Amino acid sequence: MKLELGYIQIKDIQFSKECKVENGTLYVDPEAVKDFMYQDDDVKTWVKDFSFDIARPGESVRITPVKDVIEPRVKVEGPGAQFPGVIAKVDTVGSGKTHVLRGMAVVTAGKIVGFQEGLIDMTGPAADYTYFSKLNNFVVVAEPAEGYEDHKHEYEHAVRIAGLRAAVYLGELGRNLTPDETAEFETFGIMEGKEKFPELPRVAYVHMLQSQGLLHDTYVYGVDAKRSLTTIIYPTETMDGAIISGNCVSACDKNTTYHHQNNPVVAELFAQHGKKLNYVCNIITNENVYLADKMRSSDWTAKLCRLLDLDGVIISQEGFGNPDTDLIMNTKKIEQQGIKTTIITDEYAGQDGKSQSLADADPLADAVVTGGNANQNIVLPPMDKVIGTLDYVDIIAGGHAGSLRPDGSIEAEIQIITGATNEMGFGLLSAR
Amino acid sequence: MANEGNPGDFSILTNNPLVESRLKGRGAWSVDYRPELSLREILVAARDKVYAGHTLYTHPLSGSVKPNETPYKSVIISVEPHGINDDFAVMIASAIETFDKLKDFKREYNDRVLKDFQLIDYTLICGAIGFDALSGLSNK
Numbered sequence: 001m002k003l004e005l006g007y008i009q010i011k012d013i014q015f016s017k018e019c020k021v022e023n024g025t026l027y028v029d030p031e032a033v034k035d036f037m038y039q040d041d042d043v044k045t046w047v048k049d050f051s052f053d054i055a056r057p058g059e060s061v062r063i064t065p066v067k068d069v070i071e072p073r074v075k076v077e078g079p080g081a082q083f084p085g086v087i088a089k090v091d092t093v094g095s096g097k098t099h100v101l102r103g104m105a106v107v108t109a110g111k112i113v114g115f116q117e118g119l120i121d122m123t124g125p126a127a128d129y130t131y132f133s134k135l136n137n138f139v140v141v142a143e144p145a146e147g148y149e150d151h152k153h154e155y156e157h158a159v160r161i162a163g164l165r166a167a168v169y170l171g172e173l174g175r176n177l178t179p180d181e182t183a184e185f186e187t188f189g190i191m192e193g194k195e196k197f198p199e200l201p202r203v204a205y206v207h208m209l210q211s212q213g214l215l216h217d218t219y220v221y222g223v224d225a226k227r228s229l230t231t232i233i234y235p236t237e238t239m240d241g242a243i244i245s246g247n248c249v250s251a252c253d254k255n256t257t258y259h260h261q262n263n264p265v266v267a268e269l270f271a272q273h274g275k276k277l278n279y280v281c282n283i284i285t286n287e288n289v290y291l292a293d294k295m296r297s298s299d300w301t302a303k304l305c306r307l308l309d310l311d312g313v314i315i316s317q318e319g320f321g322n323p324d325t326d327l328i329m330n331t332k333k334i335e336q337q338g339i340k341t342t343i344i345t346d347e348y349a350g351q352d353g354k355s356q357s358l359a360d361a362d363p364l365a366d367a368v369v370t371g372g373n374a375n376q377n378i379v380l381p382p383m384d385k386v387i388g389t390l391d392y393v394d395i396i397a398g399g400h401a402g403s404l405r406p407d408g409s410i411e412a413e414i415q416i417i418t419g420a421t422n423e424m425g426f427g428l429l430s431a432r
Numbered sequence: 433m434a435n436e437g438n439p440g441d442f443s444i445l446t447n448n449p450l451v452e453s454r455l456k457g458r459g460a461w462s463v464d465y466r467p468e469l470s471l472r473e474i475l476v477a478a479r480d481k482v483y484a485g486h487t488l489y490t491h492p493l494s495g496s497v498k499p500n501e502t503p504y505k506s507v508i509i510s511v512e513p514h515g516i517n518d519d520f521a522v523m524i525a526s527a528i529e530t531f532d533k534l535k536d537f538k539r540e541y542n543d544r545v546l547k548d549f550q551l552i553d554y555t556l557i558c559g560a561i562g563f564d565a566l567s568g569l570s571n572k
Contacts, residue, residue: 114541115541149544212556213552216495249495250496288559289491289495290490290560321493321527324493349533356533359526400539
């Protein structure tokens with residue numbers, strides 16, 4: 001399956017009466033975006049209103065609480081459309097041509113639960129921790145309809161759909177443009193790949209999806225990952241909107257939809273594909289709460305790895321605590337098939353970094369790349385402008401009583417920052 | 433005597449009032465409601481059961497809401513002991529270790545936030561037992 005991505009560089013976003021992309025500037029009429037979001041019945045029912053803002057790199061702006069981050073894209077050639085099974089029909093994506101509005105994102109923000117979390121600072125020390133501070137962000141703040149307190153599931157769904165619809169609307173503006181740059185990505189059938197690269201090690205990516213419950217979900221072609229068995233997916237499908245995030249908890253290590261679209265493991269495996277390795281496929285597996293599900297899913301992952309005659313596997317997880325067990329089960333069982341593994345995670349090693357990093361371990365899991373220690377302390381100076389609300393800072397992950405100081409500065413752990421210790425390795429922290 | 437893995441063998445050990453009110457009597461499982469226990473004490477009570485040979489059915493660190501943030505925890509343990517299992521024993525013990533390494537943030541929550549924490553814990557445990565969390569909320 002082959003996908004061409006055409007990158008259209010967005011250098012600025014401006015509000016306008018007209019929606020268009022011109023000379024690298026995205027002009028947006030917020031009312032047009034709002035109309036498009038409200039075409040969905042659930043959005044109509046559960047979202048009272050939207051407000052819009054623009055946050056650019058270097059500005060003294062804090063966005064919080066962040067729900068999802070999404071890159072606007074549009075399918076210009078080939079089957080399917082953005083976010084199949086959720087926004088578009090369920091056709092298979094991952095082939096043909098897709099245009100990408102690069103350098104920008106749609107950020108959804110606003111309260112869902114009383115401990116809603118995650119912030120993006122556009123300047124200052126927190127901006128060194130997340131790539132989202134380097135993007136031009138079109139921020140959509142949702143305000144819940146009356147009575148939403150008893151309908152958190154429905155409201156979370158509505159805000160998720162609204163964000164995706166905003167991204168689809170903006171992505172569409174790139175349909176008829178000539179991309180600044182294009183790149184092709186292709187993986188082959190099992191036999192075909194073996195014939196093309198007979199000498200190269202066969203490598204796959206085991207992509208673990210958060211799937212525990214409300215605010216902890218991931219959807220594949222619209223299917224809740226907790227209800228799926230471990231399966232195979234073309235890497236280009238994930239690049240083309242097949243996987244979306246419904247995960248709003250643990251800001252530093254949640255995989256937003258943007259992360260799924262721009263998965264750095266996929267990018268790096270493609271960069272080495274046909275050179276150092278034969279990139280066979282992605283294997284997607286879940287992280288359920290019920291222990292028998294963990295056994296079944298990890299057995300299945302190991303079985304598929306063996307069936308595909310893999311030599312090596314990269315495994316990434318999402319979330320804290322419980323997924324560590326899935327991670328270690330997957331790793332152990334795949335290693336027991338004689339296949340080498342490397343895992344990507346982050347750490348909760350205490351504020352001094354001296355405690356055990358993960359909630360589980362095994363001697364076979366001996367190749368680990370870390371995204372950083374989420375418990376590391378940080379002080380964030382006040383920003384001139386806040387998009388969203390600071391109401392939750394004292395009670396979100398990594399914050400504590402008194403986190404929000406009278407001068408507007410925040411003392412907290414870096415887990416407060418959206419994307420700070422991403423477990424796909426999509427981060428700025430490095431020992432290099 | 434319920435067979436291992438059968439819902440009749442599920443005992444939901446919880447300090448979450450929402451789990452008690454929505455799941456008690458709604459299936460073959462039983463709810464062991466212990467409102468007087470802290471999250472750590474729930475983990476310790478679960479550990480004692482696991483050490484006595486009860487099956488651990490759900491992961492004690494369910495959810496990405498950290499144990500030093502939420503006061504609520506539900507863990508499913510077998511009603512009957514089925515024999516000691518090393519993996520379960522290690523898992524429950526390391527969950528307590530994980531709890532202890534996280535800093536006590538000394539937060540106080542209002543009712544609204546507490547209700548949200550209850551809701552999250554409730555939906556996680558519903559996922560584990562295959563109970564429709566949404567319909568459980570709507571049928572009072």
